[in-house]
Amino acid sequence: xxxxxxxxxxxxxxxxxxxxxxxxxxxxxxxxxxxxxxxxxxxxxxxxxxxxxxxxxxxxxxxxxxxxxxxxxxxxxxxxxxxxxxxxxxxxxxxxxxxxxxxxxxxxxxxxxxxxxxxxxxxxxxxxxxxxxxxxxxxxxxxxxxxxxxxxxxxxxxxxxxxxxxxxxxxxxxxxxxxxxxxxxxxxxxxxxxxxxxxxxxxxxxxxxxxxxxxxxxxxxxxxxxxxxxxxxxxxxxxxxxxxxxxxxxxxxxxxxxxxxxxxxxxxxxxxxxxxxxxxxxxxxxxxxxxxxxxxxxxxxxxxxxxxxxxxxxxxxxxxxxxxxxxxxxxxxxxxxxxxxxxxxxxxxxxxxxxxxxxxxxxxxxxxxxxxxxxxxxxxxxxxxxxxxxxxxxxxxxxxxxxxxxxxxxxxxxxxxxxxxxxxxxxxxxxxxxxxxxxxxxxxxxxxxxxxxxxxxxxxxxxxxxxxxxxxxxxxxxxxxxxxxxxxxxxxxxxxxxxxxxxxxxxxxxxxxxxxxxxxxxxxxxxxxxxxxxxxxxxxxxxxxxxxxxxxxxxxxxxxxxxxxxxxxxxxxxxxxxxxxxxxxxxxxxxxxxxxxxxxxxxxxxxxxxxxxxxxxxxxxxxxxxxxxxxxxxxxxxxxxxxxxxxxxxxxxxxxxxxxxxxxxxxxxxxxxxxxxxxx
Numbered sequence: 001x002x003x004x005x006x007x008x009x010x011x012x013x014x015x016x017x018x019x020x021x022x023x024x025x026x027x028x029x030x031x032x033x034x035x036x037x038x039x040x041x042x043x044x045x046x047x048x049x050x051x052x053x054x055x056x057x058x059x060x061x062x063x064x065x066x067x068x069x070x071x072x073x074x075x076x077x078x079x080x081x082x083x084x085x086x087x088x089x090x091x092x093x094x095x096x097x098x099x100x101x102x103x104x105x106x107x108x109x110x111x112x113x114x115x116x117x118x119x120x121x122x123x124x125x126x127x128x129x130x131x132x133x134x135x136x137x138x139x140x141x142x143x144x145x146x147x148x149x150x151x152x153x154x155x156x157x158x159x160x161x162x163x164x165x166x167x168x169x170x171x172x173x174x175x176x177x178x179x180x181x182x183x184x185x186x187x188x189x190x191x192x193x194x195x196x197x198x199x200x201x202x203x204x205x206x207x208x209x210x211x212x213x214x215x216x217x218x219x220x221x222x223x224x225x226x227x228x229x230x231x232x233x234x235x236x237x238x239x240x241x242x243x244x245x246x247x248x249x250x251x252x253x254x255x256x257x258x259x260x261x262x263x264x265x266x267x268x269x270x271x272x273x274x275x276x277x278x279x280x281x282x283x284x285x286x287x288x289x290x291x292x293x294x295x296x297x298x299x300x301x302x303x304x305x306x307x308x309x310x311x312x313x314x315x316x317x318x319x320x321x322x323x324x325x326x327x328x329x330x331x332x333x334x335x336x337x338x339x340x341x342x343x344x345x346x347x348x349x350x351x352x353x354x355x356x357x358x359x360x361x362x363x364x365x366x367x368x369x370x371x372x373x374x375x376x377x378x379x380x381x382x383x384x385x386x387x388x389x390x391x392x393x394x395x396x397x398x399x400x401x402x403x404x405x406x407x408x409x410x411x412x413x414x415x416x417x418x419x420x421x422x423x424x425x426x427x428x429x430x431x432x433x434x435x436x437x438x439x440x441x442x443x444x445x446x447x448x449x450x451x452x453x454x455x456x457x458x459x460x461x462x463x464x465x466x467x468x469x470x471x472x473x474x475x476x477x478x479x480x481x482x483x484x485x486x487x488x489x490x491x492x493x494x495x496x497x498x499x500x501x502x503x504x505x506x507x508x509x510x511x512x513x514x515x516x517x518x519x520x521x522x523x524x525x526x527x528x529x530x531x532x533x534x535x536x537x538x539x540x541x542x543x544x545x546x547x548x549x550x551x552x553x554x555x556x557x558x559x560x561x562x563x564x565x566x567x568x569x570x571x572x573x574x575x576x577x578x579x580x581x582x583x584x585x586x587x588x589x590x591x592x593x594x595x596x597x598x599x600x601x602x603x604x605x606x607x608x609x610x611x612x613x614x615x616x617x618x619x620x621x622x623x624x625x626x627x628x629x630x631x632x633x634x635x636x637x638x639x640x641x642x643x644x645x646x647x648x649x650x651x652x653x654x655x656x657x658x659x660x661x662x663x664x665x666x667x668x669x670x671x672x673x674x675x676x677x678x679x680x
Contacts, residue, residue: 001047009186015169015379019194021056029067030109031089033238034193034377035134035447037061038162041340041644043378056676062639068109068138076110080141085157087317088139092159093132094122096262105156109348115139116155121450126160131240136160140304162241162378169379170386174428182425183436189424192374193239199367205361206444211235213346214273214314215243215384217391219300220352220416223317223452225279225337226325226358232318234364236275240381251276252285253292257311258304268296268313271584272385280337290341290348297351302324312388317428318358325486327357333458334451334486343391346456346464347575353413354448355455355529357486383427391415392422395433403470403479410449417445435473442471454484468496468605471522478600479678492636493517497605497678501597504608505589505633506640508622509580515624515631516580519590519610522597527569530594532576541574541583547613548590551669555617558670559595570594577635585620587613588641591669592676602678606638609676610646617669619643625650633657639664 001009008016008199011085021074025036031278039062043055043420066089068076070581079537094117105117105128127133138158146153157270177185186199190208197205212235214220224232236243244267246256256274259267267274276282293315296302301310319326319337334355335343342348362368375383393415398615402411421441426433446469456464470481493504501522509515534544552565572590574583588611594605608629620629625646632640633656642650645667 002372004184004187004191005047007180007184008176008373008375009047010332011179012375013171014122015041015172015176015375016373017041017045017371017376018372019051019191019374021052022194023369024056025063029063031063031067031134033515034241034381035089035162036063037377041378043130045376047373068451073110077112078434079347080139080154081143082394084319085138085140087427088137089134089162091124091132091398092128092135092139092156094128096108100603102103104152106132109141110139112154114152116152118156121156125161129264129270134162136162138319142485146167155492169382170427173375173383174631177427178431185425187378188374191370191372192377193235194370194374196369196372200362201359202485204291204362206440207357208420208443209424210417210448212357212384212424213417214316215381216387216423217314217416217420218312218388219297219422220314221297221316221353222314222356223335223352223354224356224358225319225321225334226361227363228320229363230358230361232358233275233277233363236273236277236316236318239275239377240384241272241378242381242385243275243413244273246276246282250285251282251289252287256284256289257292257296257302260304263304265309265311268311268315269309271313273314273316275316276320278316278593279317280339282317282339287494290345294348294351297348297653301613321359322487324356324496326328331484333455335455343574344459346459349452349456350409352452354391354417354445355451356448357451357484360488379634387427390429392419392426392429392433395419395422395438396442399435399438399473401472401477403468405466405470405480411451413449413452414442414445418442421445425576430635433506437445438626442473443480443482447484449570450482451484451486453485470497470540480604481602481605493606493632494636495606495638497602500602501593503589503593503596503603503676504635504637505586506608506610506622506628507582507584507586508610508628510582510584513580513582513584514578515628517631518577518583518586519575520586520590520593521575522593523571524568525571526567528566530570530572532572532574537574538582544583544585544587544612545572545590547587547615548594550615551591551613551617552594555669559591559673560598563596565594568598570597585612585622587611588619588666588669588672592673596677599677602675604639606636607641607676608632608637608639609641609672611641611643611666611672619645619666619668622646626653629653629661629663630657633661637661643665652676 003053017037021040022036030246039059043058043446044052066087090107091111094103097104103117105115106113110510122128137156140155140157142153145151190197193406235244297315301308418441425437450467450469453464453467457467470479472479478500503520505518507516556565589609592609629640639662640665644667648663664675666675
């Protein structure tokens, strides 16, 4: 036991189970994980080793006697006949038999399709009618009825759903959560679904938590595509009885939404989450199936004749890439594995609230499974379904402001994702959420929605061209831009604005050095002066920073208005991305980065700054502007800011470079700063 185990055992007495015990039963019995955990939670929810050992024997005994292995179905039926009754653990489904005006249950493991069941039992457990659920079933046998012609001797006498929790379980969870930090609670949530947080990177933890949002947020639509073997369907198949997995193949409108023949509600009305596994093979039995699904994903409603039916089930689509994510982006877009009728439909994509990056979760291995305590799956699932009531999007009001790139649907999607993440982190709706936790949820939500928008832009619709999602926290907060990591390359100039104080710049090089790409990163704080953080910074760059500092002090009013740069300390770091390392002639970029940090305003996205500076404030001549612009094009720059003196030399620029890169000229340092700052 580690510190988190002891804390969880104290905070959630009777609601935890050691997850390695569950794996002892994996594959031994024909039931999902949450059924095994239900039994373990009943008898092994303790830290006492002797009690655990006794409970394990009891669980093993009950699972052995009550589950039906392949080939043993006739033996169990015979036992029911001899004794008059038996108890089994099985999926119970029911249907209405119009001929006899009665309900009939099906027990698949016993191959019994026509078992009598009382109307009251069906009314109390309506999920029998759509997909069914696991339960302990008391199965009776009436020899008298067996002798009748067409008689049905088997009868369901009692049904006990596999459910350890109660309706008040959320209060227990809230009490226990209050005893933990946010980091400890995140780790416990991951252990509760069988993952060991110490084996996951911070990024993999975040993505794993994002997987849980459909369980706590109504009408939430999510896509997860990625490599095989990362456990995409595990959460939706093994952990919660409120989720239903639809395997690849035909999906009928009647089963998904409503059966027009008898009015029976479909899966989205009966389950919290409906997950389509291997989504590339999914197709509907009717041509308008995808349109019905699009309508439902937009409004949570679908029509049956004149009647409009509302449901709350979340839709999750999971599938595999046949290639890695970089190759998928080169050959098409990240929705490529979807079925043809969904693949290039931007209206369908617009209804997706988040695209989860499955490639950021490691492949399932023994090291990823936890041996520690976690909440019993049934308790976790019940808490999740209780959390679906209400929304936490009101936490954003007055605290978070989104940039202009977000449309109404984008904001709705981000609000739902933030709401879901905050419910997971803070089950108590009365609890104040710290800015740090709110910002974590906002960044994750913006990234997951932007990934959808980027694919829409790739398909070619002009309406999706602005994908630079941003946010600020507080009335005077700095605007932060959120990118999708798979579109970023460490050594290329991305289209998103960098944080305030950072600038891409190109050095023209010199006699012994070719042109090169650099990034200058500046932070400011209380104090005075300028410090270069690089160990042994190259002399040409040190000189550029010294000149930029003197120009900032001497021309402060023209550059930064009323702010006094002498009352601030600046820390400067240079990062090089080519063979060139000297950082020569970067004075304009260094000055612009210092001003950006002091003004707390980012520079334009896709911008590379060129130009040296002297102490008098004059701009140095660039001797090879064509080479510099062509390097900028190779590095992905959309705009190059250059001294106006280069204009005549650039007449000989290649047609390709002239078409792909916009060149903006400046007269002096103040003009360069004005043309560099982001307009948002």
